[in-house]
Amino acid sequence: MQLHGWIIYNGSLPGKKFIDFAEWIQAAAIHKGGTASIYKNTELLAYLGEGNLEILHLQHRKAPDYIVFADKDIYLAKQLEKIGMRVFNSAEAISISDDKIASYQQLAANNLPIPKxxxxxxxxxxxxxxxxxxxxxxxxxxxxxxxxxxxxxxxxxxxxxxxxxxxxxxxxxxxxxxxxxxxxIATSYGQDLRLHVVGDQVVASMKRQADNDFRANVSAGGKMEAYTPTIDEQELAIAATKAIGADFAGVDLLFGPDQTPIVCEINSNAHIRNMFDCTGINVADDMIDYIYQQLTDFQKGE
Ligand SMILES: Nc1ncnc2c1ncn2[C@@H]1O[C@H](COP(=O)(O)OP(=O)(O)O)[C@@H](O)[C@H]1O
Ligand SMILES: [Mg+2]
Known part of the structure; x- marks a missing residue:
């Protein structure tokens, strides 16, 4: 199956981090035998009139079979969905993930462990x-x-x-x-887990540990090491991803008392380069495999 994808990232953000993500997804799409174009959100302008929702100058672009939305421009994601395009993650999932309060409400409502x-x-x-x-x-x-x-x-x-x-x-x-x-959560001081979920599976994981900070973020000085999650940790990360309606996500888990996992946050646009550097696993390939699987199931009417 030869599919064409669009990868959308934010055109206003400085640095290479975001185009980097888009290029990794594009490489995975090509590796899978398809094609993919990268667009900035500023190149796809959402236009509205009475009874009319469109993307300006759409006719100049090859229509996508799917979109990987590596941006938080939720209005644009929603506009693309409203004109019938399949967006991964959905506008709704991106919006919940972006808002930590909305995420915790979803997690609590689904009986998943979170910090009070x-x-x-x-x-x-x-x-x-x-x-x-x-x-x-x-x-x-x-x-x-x-x-x-x-x-x-x-x-x-x-x-x-x-x-x-x-x-x-x-x-x-x-x-x-x-x-x-x-x-x-004192038992998690300076450390957490990052599990990368794609659909029903955890495809890569790492542990992050900071020496001089309560935060484990790599950007805050945390060191990464590859990690094999327990079944409980995997199930929790998958359930958290589903709770916000995401197809894939980087889920951060804290270590509760007795090492029981607690969800810290769900990133709908998780870094893939850090995960690759740490584990050698390119989760972009899993994400593209998953999208192909979803689109085939959809065509079969499942
Ligand atoms: N309630 C908490 N108890 C202990 N550590 C926490 C708590 N919340 C966050 N942290 C630490 O701070 C880091 C950043 O918090 P997080 O909510 O993931 O925000 P960000 O989106 O900025 O990464 C976490 O990775 C974790 O190490
Ligand atoms: Mg975090």
Whole structure:
């Protein structure tokens, strides 16, 4: 089967990281015997009129059998779905994954283990945080606790808070943004697991360990090593991916008491180069295999 794919990434982000992801997917698509074009989201403009949803200048492009959406431009992903294109991951899954509060709500609703979390009430102003909410958070989690923004990556919007004074300063900074208070999982200090899920399988895994930080993110100095996950860890990562409706995802697990796994986050656009560097597994090939499988099942009417 010779399929044509589109790979869409964000045209506004600096650095090579994102085009890199797109090129790896493209190479996997070609390796599979198909073809694939890479587009920036800025090259595919979504246009609306009464009864009309389209992508401008679409006629100049070869129509795709599938799209790998390596971007968080959810409006564009949704527009592509609305005009009948098959987008991996779906706009809905990308949007839940992008928003950590929405992700934890989905996980909790599916009975999956997460750190206990208090969602900060929406605030439109900047300035003094609500003292009653702050007191409630301290009563629930005491110190140290985690404060985490709903939107963030590379560990940069996750804060380790040790005193009430620190909490007050951080909350004043965050006023107007969505964030949450969270129980600190002390047994996982500086370490976590990253399991890469494709469909019903964990295809590659690593453990990340930081020496001088509570965060295990590689961008925060965490060191990677290949890891063989337990059945429990695999099942949890797969269930978490399904809970947000994703086809594939990089799932981060924390080590709870007794080493039981706890979901930390689900990345719908997970890095594939780090995973390859660490394990020698190119998950792009698994992702393309999965997409081909999905499209064949679809044609067979399953
Ligand atoms: N509740 C928590 N308890 C302990 N460590 C945490 C907790 N939340 C996050 N971390 C640590 O911080 C890192 C970054 O948090 P995460 O929620 O994954 O945000 P990001 O999207 O920035 O990676 C995690 O990989 C983990 O090491
Ligand atoms: Mg993370």
């Amino acid at each position: 979390t208090l969602i900060a009430p929406k605030s439109f102003t900047q300035g003094e945080p609500d003292m009653d909410v702050m007191k409630q958070a301290i009563q629930l989690f005491s110190f140290p606790m985690i404060v985490k923004e709903a939107f963030g990556s590379f560990g940069q919007q996750v804060y380790f808070i040790q005193t009430e004074a620190e909490l007050r300063i951080k909350l004043a900074e965050l006023e107007g943004k969505p964030y949450m208070f969270q129980e600190f």
